[in-house]
Amino acid sequence: METSTISAREEAKQLKKARRSETWRRIKKNKLIYLMILPGLIYFLIYKYLPMYGLIISFQDYKPYKGIMGSEWVGFEHFQRLFTSDEFWMIFKNTLMLFGLQVFVFFPIPIILSLMLNEVRHSFFKRSVQTLVYIPHFMSWVVIVSISYVMLTLDGGIVNAIIESLGMQPINFLLNEEWFRPMYILQVIWREAGWGTIIFLAAITAVDPSLYEAARMDGANRFRQMWHITLPAIRSVIIVLLILKIGDVLELGFEHVYLLLNSSNRSVAEIFDTYVYVAGLQQGQFSYSTAVGFFKGIVGLIMVIFANWLAKKFNEEGIY
Amino acid sequence: MSNSNWRKLLGIMMLMFLLFVAACSDNSSETGGTDSSGEEGESSGEESGGDEPYAFSIMANLHTPEVPQDKVLNKIEEATNTDLEIQWVPDNNYEDRLNTAFATNSLPEAVFLKNQTTFVQFRDAIEDEQFWEIGPYLDEFENLSKLKENVLDNTMVNGKLYTLYQGRPLSRQGIIYRKDWAENLGLEAPKTTEEFMEMARAFTEDDPDGNGENDTFGVTDRSDLVYGAFKTVSSWFGTPNSWGEKDGQLLPEFMFDEYVQTMDFFKEMHGNGFINQDFPVTSKTDQQEFIKNGTAGIYVGSMGDVLSLKDDAIAINPDATFDVHNYVEGPDGEFGIWSIPGYGNLVMFPKSSVETEEDLKKILGFFDKMMSPEVANYAYWGMEGEHYELVDGAAKVTDDSALFDREVKPFQALEIGEPETNSRYLGYFEYEPKAKSEELFIDNENYLIEDPTVPLYSETFSQDGARLQQIITDATYQYILGQIDKAGFEAAVEDWKSQGGDAIIEEYNSSK
Numbered sequence: 001m002e003t004s005t006i007s008a009r010e011e012a013k014q015l016k017k018a019r020r021s022e023t024w025r026r027i028k029k030n031k032l033i034y035l036m037i038l039p040g041l042i043y044f045l046i047y048k049y050l051p052m053y054g055l056i057i058s059f060q061d062y063k064p065y066k067g068i069m070g071s072e073w074v075g076f077e078h079f080q081r082l083f084t085s086d087e088f089w090m091i092f093k094n095t096l097m098l099f100g101l102q103v104f105v106f107f108p109i110p111i112i113l114s115l116m117l118n119e120v121r122h123s124f125f126k127r128s129v130q131t132l133v134y135i136p137h138f139m140s141w142v143v144i145v146s147i148s149y150v151m152l153t154l155d156g157g158i159v160n161a162i163i164e165s166l167g168m169q170p171i172n173f174l175l176n177e178e179w180f181r182p183m184y185i186l187q188v189i190w191r192e193a194g195w196g197t198i199i200f201l202a203a204i205t206a207v208d209p210s211l212y213e214a215a216r217m218d219g220a221n222r223f224r225q226m227w228h229i230t231l232p233a234i235r236s237v238i239i240v241l242l243i244l245k246i247g248d249v250l251e252l253g254f255e256h257v258y259l260l261l262n263s264s265n266r267s268v269a270e271i272f273d274t275y276v277y278v279a280g281l282q283q284g285q286f287s288y289s290t291a292v293g294f295f296k297g298i299v300g301l302i303m304v305i306f307a308n309w310l311a312k313k314f315n316e317e318g319i320y
Numbered sequence: 321m322s323n324s325n326w327r328k329l330l331g332i333m334m335l336m337f338l339l340f341v342a343a344c345s346d347n348s349s350e351t352g353g354t355d356s357s358g359e360e361g362e363s364s365g366e367e368s369g370g371d372e373p374y375a376f377s378i379m380a381n382l383h384t385p386e387v388p389q390d391k392v393l394n395k396i397e398e399a400t401n402t403d404l405e406i407q408w409v410p411d412n413n414y415e416d417r418l419n420t421a422f423a424t425n426s427l428p429e430a431v432f433l434k435n436q437t438t439f440v441q442f443r444d445a446i447e448d449e450q451f452w453e454i455g456p457y458l459d460e461f462e463n464l465s466k467l468k469e470n471v472l473d474n475t476m477v478n479g480k481l482y483t484l485y486q487g488r489p490l491s492r493q494g495i496i497y498r499k500d501w502a503e504n505l506g507l508e509a510p511k512t513t514e515e516f517m518e519m520a521r522a523f524t525e526d527d528p529d530g531n532g533e534n535d536t537f538g539v540t541d542r543s544d545l546v547y548g549a550f551k552t553v554s555s556w557f558g559t560p561n562s563w564g565e566k567d568g569q570l571l572p573e574f575m576f577d578e579y580v581q582t583m584d585f586f587k588e589m590h591g592n593g594f595i596n597q598d599f600p601v602t603s604k605t606d607q608q609e610f611i612k613n614g615t616a617g618i619y620v621g622s623m624g625d626v627l628s629l630k631d632d633a634i635a636i637n638p639d640a641t642f643d644v645h646n647y648v649e650g651p652d653g654e655f656g657i658w659s660i661p662g663y664g665n666l667v668m669f670p671k672s673s674v675e676t677e678e679d680l681k682k683i684l685g686f687f688d689k690m691m692s693p694e695v696a697n698y699a700y701w702g703m704e705g706e707h708y709e710l711v712d713g714a715a716k717v718t719d720d721s722a723l724f725d726r727e728v729k730p731f732q733a734l735e736i737g738e739p740e741t742n743s744r745y746l747g748y749f750e751y752e753p754k755a756k757s758e759e760l761f762i763d764n765e766n767y768l769i770e771d772p773t774v775p776l777y778s779e780t781f782s783q784d785g786a787r788l789q790q791i792i793t794d795a796t797y798q799y800i801l802g803q804i805d806k807a808g809f810e811a812a813v814e815d816w817k818s819q820g821g822d823a824i825i826e827e828y829n830s831s832k
Contacts, residue, residue, distance in 0.1 A: 063448070064422050064423045064424070064425060064445075065425070065445060065448060065450045065672065067425075086815075086819070149601070153597075153598045154596075154598050155597055155602075155610070155615075156615070172598075172801075174598055175598065175801060262600055262601045262797075263543075263600050263793060263794040263797035263798065264600065264794075264801060266790075266794055277416075278787070278790075280419075281415070281419050281420060282415045282416060283419075283441065283787060284419045284423075286423055
């Protein structure tokens with residue numbers, strides 16, 4: 001009896017082994033390489049996948065003292081509340097608008113900037129400009145927004161002083177919904193455009209110089225060279241970065257928007273991140289704000305899949 | 321890359337790693353150092369009676385830019401035989417940290433709440449018995465039992481007491497203005513809202529500093545409808561304090577005509593340039609800067625601020641003089657001023673961290689000692705001779721007020737009760753307007769407008785009140801800036817009502 005079960009077990013094991021042997025053989029052969037992935041895998045499991053467990057509370061009426069196990073289940077109540085609230089479409093629209101600005105206005109700027117830098121012959125000049133444009137990246141949003149505030153305020157700001165000295169009416173930049181979006185994207189460009197050039201410049205240096213030589217032989221001017229050689233050469237880099245950018249769709253810089261938000265521009269400036277912060281952390285509605293964040297995450301996922309699909313349509317590599 | 325380049329890169333990375341490690345270890349040795357000095361203070365203490373000092377943590381509001389040094393803390397620990405760990409949280413983002421700590425079940429043994437709004441938010445958890453009910457224990461403690469009955473009543477939940485309170489004068493609101501400017505223009509302190517408007521106009525248009533340039537304005541305000549100028553001015557107009565009674569029903573302040581009158585008043589000031597044009601986005605620092613650097617002449621808020629405003633202003637302009645004033649009549653010929661419910665902050669004791677009744681009694685024992693004159697003075701004034709000296713039985717902060725701010729001021733956030741109950745010294749102020757402001761706090765008590773909803777409860781308000789209030793705050797600013805008209809404001813009020821305001825009105829009136 002005993003021996004027969006053991007042999008049956010052994011048999012099953014053998015079978016499985018046979019099926020997996022191919023995979024195992026490969027893993028064994030390259031075990032050191034696989035071992036090197038391990039820290040990364042563990043990192044993702046612990047810090048990225050494990051916390052997703054907390055998403056459960058968006059389906060509960062979560063009370064911290066009762067814990068996840070003890071809180072009452074409410075199904076989709078919080079999602080219902082979100083989708084039926086007056087603010088939902090406003091926030092959704094604002095988020096997409098800022099996202100659109102990021103992709104269509106901001107995204108091309110580092111590319112243009114790096115193409116321009118690439119044409120600069122004088123290496124010292126090129127390097128100093130490059131350094132100068134990426135320094136703002138190291139300033140925090142608080143600093144950027146404060147500097148803008150000091151320059152744009154009506155109470156002694158320099159910009160309005162200039163406007164007035166030209167005989168025009170001062171403009172209330174800070175308390176005006178029309179100025180919020182331009183201000184937002186200009187600050188993003190100010191802070192991030194230089195930093196964004198780094199990867200493009202690196203990609204450009206990898207272009208084979210003989211291609212340019214050949215083009216010059218054929219009589220191509222600098223603009224032609226840029227259009228027919230540089231741009232196609234860095235196309236895949238551009239596409240990968242674009243997909244990553246779209247994946248960040250709803251990461252519009254919470255800190256930045258929150259600092260710019262005020263009573264007069266809330267109707268255009270409230271986005272998911274600021275809404276989650278106020279509802280969740282300041283007002284303690286944990287379940288509801290988790291539901292909002294969850295929804296935001298799903299939208300982000302859909303956008304990445306869409307962008308990747310689009311990239312493949314155009315015969316590009318995509319990110320997976 | 322060549323081999324030597326790789327080596328260089330590796331070298332740099334190693335160096336950075338070493339720096340990182342060094343930075344970490346340095347940090348830990350520093351905290352170790354302060355700990356040991358704390359123990360030294362302990363061993364030299366007299367009346368510790370051989371008992372082990374009781375160790376626990378407190379989460380408290382930090383009102384200064386920096387965490388204080390341990391000097392005063394050591395004194396407090398010595399006198400109370402405790403080993404305290406104070407988690408200082410900047411007051412600006414206290415709510416987030418409080419909610420985060422609560423959500424992750426990591427609240428310390430004693431938790432300060434910040435204000436009435438956060439207290440209302442925690443009501444749900446309090447009803448669920450997540451915090452120790454302390455009412456029954458108070459009588460066992462000599463000092464805690466002195467706490468004022470009527471203030472304790474304001475902090476009860478379903479008739480039970482869960483918190484100790486930190487006392488505050490009922491109303492510190494009033495005007496601080498440039499006395500020299502007023503004298504230049506032959507103006508008196510404003511006694512009516514009309515005179516207030518006139519002063520704001522004259523300070524803007526009549527060149528009060530006499531430099532021949534149009535470089536001044538009247539009122540400096542900030543992005544705060546409550547502790548900024550708005551609520552105080554609304555009191556002059558006779559607006560109720562948050563909620564008021566109309567035709568036998570409790571209604572929020574913004575449904576009263578007086579609130580709209582106040583908005584019109586601000587709209588007039590804003591339209592004429594008598595107030596800083598960007599006040600809805602101005603920080604407290606910037607607001608005060610305008611009065612310190614001689615750009616603005618009127619500050620509406622806590623009159624006690626006059627001392628720090630003056631100190632900084634005379635550094636720029638030694639001739640600047642200030643005065644304080646409280647009594648301003650509205651159009652109906654009456655003066656009123658809104659009041660707080662007698663407490664500034666509250667401290668609670670979570671059951672998740674205070675596990676036994678014995679621990680609770682030890683912690684309450686600490687706060688009991690905090691209310692003894694000796695310890696209360698350490699926390700409020702620091703060490704005699706070093707941070708303050710006694711003049712006529714009152715504490716006068718030494719000339720080095722920066723030292724006081726650095727070493728003592730943060731600990732004022734730990735005060736329990738008020739001078740009447742904890743017998744700490746009152747302040748002695750050489751600066752006359754500051755002394756006058758203390759008198760005006762008491763004068764204000766004759767004209768208080770109280771918030772009738774303090775002892776009442778509305779579930780909707782507790783859950784959604786803050787978000788709903790945002791609708792009204794936004795609409796108020798937009799009305800003042802001329803971005804919406806009366807109809808637009810009324811639409812916002814309707815919005816407030818339909819999103820939950822009706823339920824709040826209903827719940828408050830039925831719990832009356």
